[in-house]
Amino acid sequence: MDPIVIIGSGLAGYNVARELRKLDKHAPLTIVTADGGEFYSKPMLSNALTKRQAPAAIPLNSAEQMAQQLPATVRVRTRVTAIDTAAHRVSIGEETLACSKLVLAFGAAQIRVPIGGDGAGAVMTVNSLDDYARFRSAIDGKQRVAVIGAGLIGCEFANDLAASGYEVEVVDIAGQPLPRLLPPAGGALLQEKLAALGVVWHFGTGVKTVDRDSGAYRVALGDGSIIHADIVLSAIGLKPELELARAAGLATARGIMVNRHLETSAPDVYALGDCAEIEGLVLPFVMPIMHAARALGATLAGNRTAVSYPAMPVLVKTPACPTIVSPPAPAAVGEWRVETAADSVKSLFVDAAGKLLGFALNGAATSERAKLMKELPPVLA
Ligand SMILES: Cc1cc2nc3c(=O)[nH]c(=O)nc-3n(C[C@H](O)[C@H](O)[C@H](O)COP(=O)(O)OP(=O)(O)OC[C@H]3O[C@@H](n4cnc5c(N)ncnc54)[C@H](O)[C@@H]3O)c2cc1C
Structure with a gap:
């Protein structure tokens, strides 16, 4: 057979x-x-x-x-x-x-955005163990890392690198970190906590060119600013x-x-x-x-079985600002209701009847995950 x-x-x-x-x-x-x-x-x-x-x-x-x-x-x-x-x-x-x-x-x-300059080919991505081994050997002994993309993977790498002593600058065309997963208040807390760790943010602009510059890279942004980096990591999405x-x-x-x-x-x-x-x-x-x-x-194995998905929150690995998200379905109709407290943002996406359809929790609010999960509808019943 x-x-x-x-x-x-x-x-x-x-x-x-x-x-x-x-x-x-x-x-x-x-x-x-x-x-x-x-x-x-x-x-x-x-x-x-x-x-x-x-x-x-x-x-x-x-x-x-x-x-x-x-x-x-x-x-x-x-x-x-x-x-x-x-x-x-x-x-x-x-x-x-x-x-x-x-x-x-x-x-x-990995999605790659078109970038000009003679260093564009050296922009790294990480989506496999092999990629990661190359990335780790590239940053070894280096100090400055520019990260393109403030989504889940970009933010996690920014946290990991900054907490390990690297100087990190993150660029994103959006106006906040995790723009597709967090409403603005949650994004603001994550931004603030990673900034406190040393991360420098460049929002609302993209990378135009990456040029080689004395053994490092000169990263030119659309808003005219320049980042000097030893390594450029692209984390735009998949x-x-x-x-x-x-x-x-x-x-x-x-x-x-x-x-x-x-x-x-x-x-x-x-x-x-x-x-x-x-x-x-x-x-x-x-x-x-x-x-x-x-x-x-x-x-x-011979028993034709359909998949069903319960609610499946994603834990974002940014210990500087613990974050858990369970985004509403793309077609969900409702609104975000946001409660902020010191070091905590609780964002609930609810429909007109007040039914919970998704959430985004930052900081101390993450302790409510288990309770809220029970209220969420399954992703695929
Ligand atoms: C840095 C990072 C952090 C992440 N963190 C989280 C997280 O915290 N939580 C979470 O839920 N998800 C996270 N994810 C996402 C999660 O890891 C992925 O969804 C998951 O690992 C994808 O698994 P996969 O097997 O579908 O794909 P892959 O792991 O990409 O595997 C694809 C496989 O196919 C092989 N392949 C491709 N083309 C061919 C070919 N033509 N012939 C033979 N083989 C081929 C590749 O070699 C590889 O073995 C993260 C992803 C990244 C990159």
Whole structure:
């Protein structure tokens, strides 16, 4: 029998494999991954400095250990180059690999904004352990880091770097940190607390050029200001990897489109994780992956199972200002009700009847998370 093939060894790929193995110890299973196949928690990449963890200490298991534990064949540093859904085959360059079922778990790519200047090519991004190892060796012995993007990943890196003694300047076209997750009062508290840690903010402007300048970089902003940095890190956001899926003729929108059963538009082909759009939702976070992996593991083991999502708040790793967000659904109609106190902002998104649809908690208000979570509607019932 041809193996079940999973493309990708991130949290999505490996967690599906683990869930499958809880139910079926024997189905042939092959994981093909472009990276080194280490099993690691990606969220740790943005707080490893303060936790004094070197990149090599982050993986929980090597690819060999995963292959043995699952068990599965794990092919590392191996990139799938094409998918033939009708023939149930994937191509790895000249080689083809037959599969009984195929799971697409190839994640997302960092969005890059067009930047001019002779140093633009040196702007770094971090979306994998390999990226992070490069970033850590680049900042070693350096002092000044410019971060492009004040979203979740940009703020977490800013906190981690500043708390570890780096001089950090953050640039964002928006007017506050976490502009899509926090109403202004919450953004203001996060901004203030990270500023107290030494973070310098540049809001309402973007990076125009990055030029090399005596072994460092000169970062020119749209508002005319200049940042002198040793390293420039871009954390603008992620977009699902769609190239292979599109070339294979699979239905895509913002992500690879799947239904509640994680089924793509082709039979026996499934998708989950950062590359997938489940019933219109692209949720590039750990909790949705864990729920989807459990459902898909059961389906692959022969029990077709739909995923459902409870409310899934995201803990933002900015210890300078503890922050937990559970954003309302994009189509939700309501208003933010904000209560501020010293070092605390509690923002509740409620509908006309006063029903809680989302929240954003900063500082001391984060202690209310468990209570508020019980009131939230499920993300996907
Ligand atoms: C710095 C950082 C901090 C984060 N913090 C949090 C957090 O605190 N909380 C939270 O909920 N979420 C957080 N996230 C998001 C979360 O980590 C991701 O949603 C999750 O790890 C994505 O897992 P994935 O398996 O879908 O994708 P990935 O981890 O990107 O894995 C994709 C896999 O596919 C492989 N691949 C890609 N293309 C091919 C190909 N053609 N052939 C073979 N293999 C291929 C890659 O090598 C990789 O193994 C964070 C993300 C980052 C970057």
